[in-house]
Amino acid sequence: MIAEADPWVAMGDPSRRRIVRLLAAGPSSVAELADVLPISRPAVSQHLKVLKAAGLVDVRPQGTRRIYQVDPAGLQALRAELDGFWGQAMANFVELTNRHTKENEA
């Protein structure tokens, strides 16, 4: 498995973000996605492979078709990491503000 499993890298590609947006609106098959997107069906397939490896989408075989949908857990993981960044940045901000205030008080 040399495949890319990083959700951030997966979301970095505009086409994949568009796919996620479409799937967030409702599950759909590969052909349905390819019909809307300006890329070929195999390209969509490859993007879905990356998104699946990143844990952002799920597959549900249904007859001859494969229905894809977003995996809330994947988005949640991204949110968690992003909140981590944000929280740390804010904590650092208030600390700097406090220090600055104290310096001005002195």
Added chain:
Amino acid sequence: MIAEADPWVAMGDPSRRRIVRLLAAGPSSVAELADVLPISRPAVSQHLKVLKAAGLVDVRPQGTRRIYQVDPAGLQALRAELDGFWGQAMANFVELTNRHTKENEA
């Protein structure tokens, strides 16, 4: 301005995510970042350029050095878009669940 201004693309690169992580812990100069990271100083400079274009970091010239720090607004924007995906996905989920329940009731 051919520069890349997409925050998602900016966060897609591991080195840049690491820089954001470092800056979230506290502001620092380019040399300080390059000292920690396994890449050259110009490489860090280029990454910072992308992050700045994406609105994820801010610069504050201080003497001969340039102090970089995260821009909370940029992270907030990412959070907002991510929450949009999540909310839509969840709404779609409960709708599907309701429909499924109704079908089973009928």
Added chain:
DNA sequence: TGAACCCGTAAGTCGTAGCTTACCGTTCGT
């Protein structure tokens, strides 16, 4: 003013991501 630092940019190389066409396995309908 000149030396020493910090940093951004230019130029060039290398790897790889994203796309295409072609092909093949699988599943349903008749």
Added chain:
DNA sequence: ACGAACGGTAAGCTACGACTTACGGGTTCA
């Protein structure tokens, strides 16, 4: 069992992103 959809994979091409080294512009301190 045959043909048709649906979709994943292989092979190959092209473009771009992430590095590197080399250079130049500012700012500080003697």
